[in-house]
């Protein structure tokens with residue numbers, strides 16, 4: 120995975136910096152608390168939430184168990200519907216395929232819908248190196264791109280920017296990319312959104328090539344699904360003549376009917392809405408409606424390595440709703456950038472080290488970016504036991520052991536003596552003094568979480584009552600922070 | 612070895628020691644939430660549409676042309692895109708110039724048009740969603756995207772379902788589908804919801820009753 124931000128300090132150092140930044144903390148706190156409370160209300164409306172969550176988990180597990188079969192079926196259905204399927208084992212290969220497909224159209228620019236997968240592989244940079252401009256069209260992505268910045272949240276990538284900063288970025292940068300910001304632009308959200316509308320419309324109307332990801336791919340029908348709010352997705356999916364979608368292989372669901380689960384759980388978990396403003400579904404190409412050419416690039420890039428890990432593979436159930444970010448006490452204080460990856464927060468802490476391996480300092484320290492409080496598991500609409508995977512990955516950093524890298528079985532050395540160990544040491548030095556105790560204690564906590572599911576039986580009564588209450592943390596964040604940093608950086 | 616073979620091979624090796632599949636997925640979640648009369652379901656649809664800032668109107672069959680004409684002129688619409696299969700009488704009273712939905716039109720031309728009027732495939736009460744499937748009374752996807760004002764006509768109660776599972780049952784995956792819940796919106800700036808970024812900034816939904824209003828029983 121080529122998505123490590125170059126020069127990124129390991130989590131503890133990056134987090135310390137972020138925690139000291141009062142503006143960032145204020146923005147994050149406001150944002151995560153607002154969305155957290157709204158989500159709780161949206162979820163409470165459905166008295167079968169626990170059953171939907173369990174069905175979501177089971178559908179995803181079943182899909183992963185037969186992933187080879189469903190990939191082949193998907194390829195057949197997409198091809199039968201007029202699309203072309205490409206397979207990319209890693210980031211470089213995916214970037215090469217997309218660049219070649221764009222070059223074949225003769226175009227030098229593409230419009231893009233927000234997509235984690237294309238960020239993960241560094242597609243924009245790879246296209247730029249080939250002289251192709253990729254324009255991000257999601258408002259937050261636009262803010263990030265114009266600000267020469269990095270996204271910090273899955274759903275709201277510019278969550279770390281407040282309105283004043285956004286106005287300044289629009290004023291100073293829009294002109295260099297196309298239509299400049301209107302004269303006298305103020306910092307009201309409505310005016311800022313209008314500025315983005317005008318700036319991007321010119322790009323949509325002339326676009327010949329669109330690039331997207333997808334939230335779901337239905338193996339049975341070959342249908343791709345993109346869930347969004349602003350309409351930029353619809354623009355990119357319907358106006359261009361050529362559409363290229365880059366999608367991780369884990370995004371498959373077997374049948375059309377499976378969407379009935381995720382179209383209920385995803386919007387409520389992510390934007391806390393009953394339904395997001397726009398959802399687009401397309402199956403191959405349609406005569407005289409939308410793109411004439413459709414390419415699907417299926418991306419591995421570490422996913423099959425993750426699949427090989429019997430504890431860690433559950434991370435592939437993730438539907439990228441970002442609910443776990445919004446409840447995470449560590450994320451709230453440290454911010455998305457500290458995770459050094461396009462996948463921040465609790466899911467990032469278990470996904471990045473698996474996709475990329477724990478060879479780098481940042482990846483080795485990520486499994487420690489948690490207080491194991493379990494709030495992420497409580498809200499996860501596909502019931503990923505993030506604390507369980509974190510503990511498992513900590514073990515792997517400390518003790519080494521068998522793993523699969525780029526399809527090959529390898530035995531990882533214990534982190535001793537290399538950069539990864541030092542990073543992990545800084546994050547949780549005490550644990551190295553008594554790794555056995557840590558392991559036993561955490562394993563136990565993690566196991567009993569399984570035995571005592573906090574999603575109580577009965578159609579949702581108890582669920583809605585207990586949902587927002589994290590279990591007693593194995594170690595509260597504050598203690599962890601005090602212990603590992605002696606309170607340094609706790610600026611307030 | 613092709614990347615296809617490489618990836619499929621990695622998947623198969625990764626799953627080598629995976630336990631056999633659990634029992635089939637239990638679908639013991641609800642098909643719909645709560646029991647409602649047909650009239651109540653339509654009420655719920657209207658309420659949820661309005662909650663997400665769609666403007667909701669209700670009328671009887673015969674009142675539709677006058678209502679559409681009024682909505683278009685209130686908006687000052689000079690032109691309106693018309694899908695090929697839209698019932699001709701719907702816009703019989705409208706003053707705006709009618710622009711046919713044609714394959715040759717460029718996005719720039721569409722951008723000059725004030726409004727669009729369509730039917731829909733299905734409407735979902737629990738979520739306040741209308742779904743378009745590109746049928747002749749709805750037209751190409753882009754005509755409901757580029758103009759800034761969309762009026763969508765829903766025949767009630769026939770086109771209304773309670774829930775997302777019921778909506779999926781009615782839809783054909785082979786058609787291009789657009790699910791619309793309120794006008795386009797963003798919460799990207801400090802999570803303040805702003806209506807209208809790239810799609811139509813005004814969404815009006817007309818619930819048109821086949822029989823005279825008030826005559827529908829459950």
Ligand code: SF4
Nearest residue numbers: 437438440441443499
């Ligand atoms: S891990 Fe779960 S809660 Fe977090 S983003 Fe993924 S699906 Fe959502």
